[in-house]
Amino acid sequence: xxxxxxxxxxxKLAIILMVGSxxxxxxxxxxxxxxxxxxxxxxxxxxxxxxxxxxxxxFAMALEKEAPGQFKVELFPNRALGDExxxxxxxxxxxxxxxxxxxAPIASIEPAFQIxxxxxxxxDEKKAHAILDGKAGQELMKKLEAKNIIGFGFAEGGxxxxxxxxxxxxxxxxxxxxxxxxxxxxxxxxxxxxxGGNAVPMAWGEVFTAVQQGTIDGLEIPIAVIQNNGYFxxxxxxxxxxxxxxxxxxxxxxxxxxxxxxxxxTAVRKAARTxxxxxxxxxxxxxxxxxxxxxxxxxQVNRIKDTAPFQQKVKSVYEKFRPSxxxxxxxxxxxxx
Numbered sequence: 001x002x003x004x005x006x007x008x009x010x011x012k013l014a015i016i017l018m019v020g021s022x023x024x025x026x027x028x029x030x031x032x033x034x035x036x037x038x039x040x041x042x043x044x045x046x047x048x049x050x051x052x053x054x055x056x057x058x059f060a061m062a063l064e065k066e067a068p069g070q071f072k073v074e075l076f077p078n079r080a081l082g083d084e085x086x087x088x089x090x091x092x093x094x095x096x097x098x099x100x101x102x103x104a105p106i107a108s109i110e111p112a113f114q115i116x117x118x119x120x121x122x123x124d125e126k127k128a129h130a131i132l133d134g135k136a137g138q139e140l141m142k143k144l145e146a147k148n149i150i151g152f153g154f155a156e157g158g159x160x161x162x163x164x165x166x167x168x169x170x171x172x173x174x175x176x177x178x179x180x181x182x183x184x185x186x187x188x189x190x191x192x193x194x195x196g197g198n199a200v201p202m203a204w205g206e207v208f209t210a211v212q213q214g215t216i217d218g219l220e221i222p223i224a225v226i227q228n229n230g231y232f233x234x235x236x237x238x239x240x241x242x243x244x245x246x247x248x249x250x251x252x253x254x255x256x257x258x259x260x261x262x263x264x265x266t267a268v269r270k271a272a273r274t275x276x277x278x279x280x281x282x283x284x285x286x287x288x289x290x291x292x293x294x295x296x297x298x299x300q301v302n303r304i305k306d307t308a309p310f311q312q313k314v315k316s317v318y319e320k321f322r323p324s325x326x327x328x329x330x331x332x333x334x335x336x337x
Contacts, residue, residue: 036264038063038073038256040098041081043204047228049286051279052100053077055155055248058275058282066267073098083203085184092148094255100155103247104185110143111324115333117187118321119314120307122245125156125284127337132247136332141249148254152272156280157222157246158287162239163231164218165211168302169239172196172313181207181219188220190317191243195310211235222246223287223294232297240291240303243310250276 040059042052053075060073081087081096084105090096092109107113115121115136122128131137132154141151162169166178176196182188184201192199200216210216211234218235220243226232250272260268295301304310322330 035069036071036260038071038097038252039076039081040073040100041076041079041087041096042100043079043084043087043102044077044225045228046075046077047224049224049283049290050077050228051155051157051222051224051283052248053228054282055100055250055275055279058278059250059271062271062274062278063267066271067264070264070267079205083205085203088149091251091253094148094253096253097256098250098252101249101251102157102183103154103249104183104188106144106249106251107185107187109147110140111321112140112143112326112329114185114187114321115140115325115329116247117185117244118318119187119191119243120311121333121337125159125245125280128156128245128247129280131333131336134336136329136336139329139332144251145254150252150254150257152250152252152269153276155248155250155276156283157248158224158283159242160220160222160244160246161226162218162220162241162243163226163235163237163299164239165214165234165236166217168237168300169241170302170304172309174239179215179217181210181216187317187321188244190320191314194314194316208234220244223290224283227290227294232294232299236298236300238291238294238299238301240301241310242304242307 040056042056044050044052046053056075060075063071063073082090084101085108087096087099088101088105088109091099103113103116107117137154141153144151164178167174169175172195175192177198179198179200180192181202182192182199184203189199189201202210202216207219208229211219211231221231226238252268257265291301
């Protein structure tokens with residue numbers, strides 16, 4: 001081999017080794033995927049038994065299990081990302097990633113959700129789960145897509161109860177004349193007015209102070225929310241009315257959803273389902289203990305013995321809101337009652 005050929009061969013070998021080294025380095029160095037940040041908000045506390053908080057924490061844990069290291073779920077309780085109306089706007093506009101939202105505010109942007117707020121609709125949690133996990137619940141969530149929101153299902157706030165500083169509620173007449181804070185939702189306003197109460201629509205962030213100062217006499221919220229947000233400190237009577245099942249939507253912005261890979265979308269859906277199932281089970285256990293705890297905290301607790309007089313009084317609410325709910329959803333749900 002001549003000197004010229006040796007040089008040419010050496011250069012050729014050097015180039016091959018160089019390219020080979022690059023290929024080896026490229027093959028041996030994994031491409032680091034960017035971690036997806038999901039900011040998730042809700043309006044209530046971060047308490048251990050708060051249903052909103054449980055849902056969010058369970059979702060974060062389940063998602064890490066489904067897609068290790070691919071997501072970082074940042075949790076924002078206590079209205080850190082705004083009230084529910086503001087968070088719904090954020091989801092719709094794509095400025096907020098995820099939220100756990102009470103059914104009633106969702107109904108303000110999609111009236112079909114008013115079906116879940118009809119008083120004394122669900123007899124127990126099992127019936128509510130069957131409806132919300134079935135075709136009716138799926139159809140409701142599909143309707144949110146027109147608002148640029150993806151819905152994964154309904155966690156459980158629990159049945160809503162009446163608390164106030166005037167008197168225990170045993171009959172519809174006991175509701176009369178009391179100033180009740182209600183959500184900014186026409187179904188709740190209609191329900192309390194039909195029972196003779198003075199319905200005062202008010203944003204959640206204003207309620208505690210309003211009760212404390214006597215601007216309102218009482219309100220209606222689930223047991224776990226009473227405990228975790230300290231309402232036993234400012235109200236005397238807890239009446240177990242079970243008047244409305246509080247469904248909590250687990251929601252994501254369509255803009256955020258669209259940025260995920262199909263595999264990531266599957267992981268998110270699975271994680272949401274896991275979170276919902278675990279939260280429901282935990283909430284049902286917590287409620288049993290919390291009623292006793294609230295009694296120990298000084299609240300006077302009673303359970304209504306007969307819901308029939310209440311149901312008779314609120315019949316007009318069903319008739320009034322059927323058109324806005326829509327016959328498709330209304331008949332689908334009522335057909336299973």
